[in-house]
Amino acid sequence: xxxxxxxxxxxxxxxxxxxxxxxxxxxxxxxxxxxxxxxxxxxxxxxxxxxxxxxxxxxxxxxxxxxxxxxxxxxxxxxxxxxxxxxxxxxxxxxxxxxxxxxxxxxxxxxxxxxxxxxxxxxxxxxxxxxxxxxxxxxxxxxxxxxxxxxxxxxxxxxxxxxxxxx
Numbered sequence: 001x002x003x004x005x006x007x008x009x010x011x012x013x014x015x016x017x018x019x020x021x022x023x024x025x026x027x028x029x030x031x032x033x034x035x036x037x038x039x040x041x042x043x044x045x046x047x048x049x050x051x052x053x054x055x056x057x058x059x060x061x062x063x064x065x066x067x068x069x070x071x072x073x074x075x076x077x078x079x080x081x082x083x084x085x086x087x088x089x090x091x092x093x094x095x096x097x098x099x100x101x102x103x104x105x106x107x108x109x110x111x112x113x114x115x116x117x118x119x120x121x122x123x124x125x126x127x128x129x130x131x132x133x134x135x136x137x138x139x140x141x142x143x144x145x146x147x148x149x150x151x152x153x154x155x156x157x158x159x160x161x162x163x164x165x166x167x
Contacts, residue, residue, distance in 0.1 A: 008087070015096050015125055015132045016083045022134070023078035023100075026070055035063040038134050039126060045138040049117070054138075069151070071167070072158030075105040080121070092127040093135075100139070106150045106157070115146035 018037050025034030038059035045054035070076055082099045102117045124136035161167045 008091075011087070011091070011094070011127075011132070012085050015085050015094055018125060018132045018134065019080055019083060019096055019098055019121070019123060023080045026066065026078050027076050029067075029071060031063055031067050034066065035059060036130070036133075038062060038137075039128065042134060043136040045136070048119070049139055049141045068158055069155060070104075072154030072156070072161065073104050073106045073150070077103040079103075094125050094132070096123045096125060097121070098123075104146075104150060104154070106154050108147075108150060108153050110147075110149060110153065112147035113150070115144065115148055115150050117141050118143045 021033055022037045025031065025037065040059055041056055042059050042062055043054060043056045044062060047054060079101045080098045084097045085094055086097075087094045098121050100117075100119055100121055104115045104117075105113055107113050119140045119142040122138045122140070123134050125132045126135050158167065
């Protein structure tokens with residue numbers, strides 16, 4: 001096995017680890033681990049889910065927004081599979097396309113307790129001194145089932161937790 005082949009295999013594993021850390025960081029509410037997945041400036045395109053336009057922001061701001069949006073759920077489970085990794089010429093940039101399923105759980109009196117999203121991510125990652133980081137994160141939601149209103153309830157719950165000093 002050549003050194004180039006070995007490096008490519010190591011890079012593939014590191015990229016996959018970054019994508020998986022994205023998911024487990026959310027579910028474990030490990031916001032430091034989640035933040036470590038991103039470059040200092042990150043382009044986010046969740047328009048298939050939330051509408052609007054793609055935006056570029058600081059990784060810290062993105063992490064804070066995700067924390068506020070998801071910490072109010074009693075539980076979440078983000079599953080990432082079928083990582084297809086393609087390297088750009090030069091080897092310091094790559095695209096990882098991966099299937100996703102995201103389950104959100106919040107008992108409530110206003111309908112179903114769950115919402116599940118399915119689809120895929122197309123992430124652009126770059127090699128940095130700290131490893132592979134996501135520079136562009138694009139989510140394409142292809143299906144949903146359950147109660148979309150629990151996202152509103154989760155944000156309200158998180159705001160109440162923050163106000164009570166429980167966050």
